[in-house]
Amino acid sequence: MPKLFEPLSQRGLTLRNRIAVAPMCQYSAVDGLPDHWHLVHLGSRAVGGAAVVIAEATAVSAEGRISPQDAGIWNDAQLAAWRPIADFIAAQGAIPGVQLAHAGRKASTQRPWEGHGPVAVAKGGWTVVAPSAVPFDTGWHVPHALDEAGIRAVIADFRAAAQRALDAGFQLIELHGAHGYLLHQFLSPLSNRRADAYGGSFDNRTRLLREVVVAVREVWPEHLPLWLRISATDWAEGGWTPEESVALARMVKPLGVDLVDVSSGGLVPHVTIPLGPGYQVPFAAQVRREADIATSAVGLITEAAQAEAILAEGAADVISLARESLRDPYFPRRAASELGAQIAAPVQYGRAW
Numbered sequence: 001m002p003k004l005f006e007p008l009s010q011r012g013l014t015l016r017n018r019i020a021v022a023p024m025c026q027y028s029a030v031d032g033l034p035d036h037w038h039l040v041h042l043g044s045r046a047v048g049g050a051a052v053v054i055a056e057a058t059a060v061s062a063e064g065r066i067s068p069q070d071a072g073i074w075n076d077a078q079l080a081a082w083r084p085i086a087d088f089i090a091a092q093g094a095i096p097g098v099q100l101a102h103a104g105r106k107a108s109t110q111r112p113w114e115g116h117g118p119v120a121v122a123k124g125g126w127t128v129v130a131p132s133a134v135p136f137d138t139g140w141h142v143p144h145a146l147d148e149a150g151i152r153a154v155i156a157d158f159r160a161a162a163q164r165a166l167d168a169g170f171q172l173i174e175l176h177g178a179h180g181y182l183l184h185q186f187l188s189p190l191s192n193r194r195a196d197a198y199g200g201s202f203d204n205r206t207r208l209l210r211e212v213v214v215a216v217r218e219v220w221p222e223h224l225p226l227w228l229r230i231s232a233t234d235w236a237e238g239g240w241t242p243e244e245s246v247a248l249a250r251m252v253k254p255l256g257v258d259l260v261d262v263s264s265g266g267l268v269p270h271v272t273i274p275l276g277p278g279y280q281v282p283f284a285a286q287v288r289r290e291a292d293i294a295t296s297a298v299g300l301i302t303e304a305a306q307a308e309a310i311l312a313e314g315a316a317d318v319i320s321l322a323r324e325s326l327r328d329p330y331f332p333r334r335a336a337s338e339l340g341a342q343i344a345a346p347v348q349y350g351r352a353w
Helices: 036-047 074-093 148-169 182-187 207-219 241-253 280-292 302-312 322-326 331-339 349-352
Strands: 006-011 013-015 019-021 052-059 095-101 172-177 225-229 259-263 296-298 316-323
Touching: 019 331, 036 052, 036 074, 052 074, 052 172, 074 095, 074 148, 095 148, 148 172, 148 207, 172 182, 172 207, 182 207, 182 225, 207 225, 207 241, 225 241, 241 259, 241 280, 259 280, 259 316, 280 296, 302 316, 302 331, 316 322
Parallel strands: 019 052, 019 316, 052 095, 095 172, 172 225, 225 259, 259 296, 296 316
Antiparallel strands: 006 013
């Protein structure tokens, strides 16, 4: 059996293989409500054979959306809209997951096919928040620096979103602490200029993320996995580092995080990233080795043999596919054929195999 198709047990769940569909924003919700597009998009990847299908960065509050068209889970109408999607994913044998997110200073931005900048308040945008009043880039919103009450509200929003995720039928949560969004903004000295208990030292900069993990675990059942996505490096001098990523992983493991999904970048613009096949895999390997925690590798992983090699060499426990999953919802079935594994097809499709 190829490593890519070995089951993986986490808490009370067993992944049927090591392939996860990474969260990918669809920018297609109205008032945070997922719709038929989200059902077909996510459901087809479950039919395609992935073990875990994670819904896009799903805002824990209205102000936490990346774009006005982002999906959310901050009210019960959104909960109800997610339930049939989670149910369908589970019915196909995949684990339905959701990424809980707050965009912070990168909120209120245009969806990609309409531009690459902030949405003005007059055009449906809103006031954004961050650890410090430092905008993402020239011409972007100057964020409001969160005070203590604002921080408490963010933690409460994540906790409430986790409870709604459970009620909607999701079986896995991934907290979004990467790509320059709010939790990442607190982690990095480049965006966190605070002088209180949430800024300065490593312990202070990681405090919000740790408090969010604890709050989510208060409502998220013991038998269900909790994942955390991080950017292992900002790719910028003075920013967050791989060594800090290892230290953070060591801290959150005893708090109830079961896997670290290791990505990179997104905090500051105009950086040089050495893109190439599997360019982020060494970070996943480092976190796995030095923090003794399961990791997921993601980023320009496009071939079955490449994914198999990453697992075989012990660099990660799970392979997360993003753009390759967009190109081919049936990647797991193609990979099984290429690697000599057999995976069951839906009975409706059986005659094709």
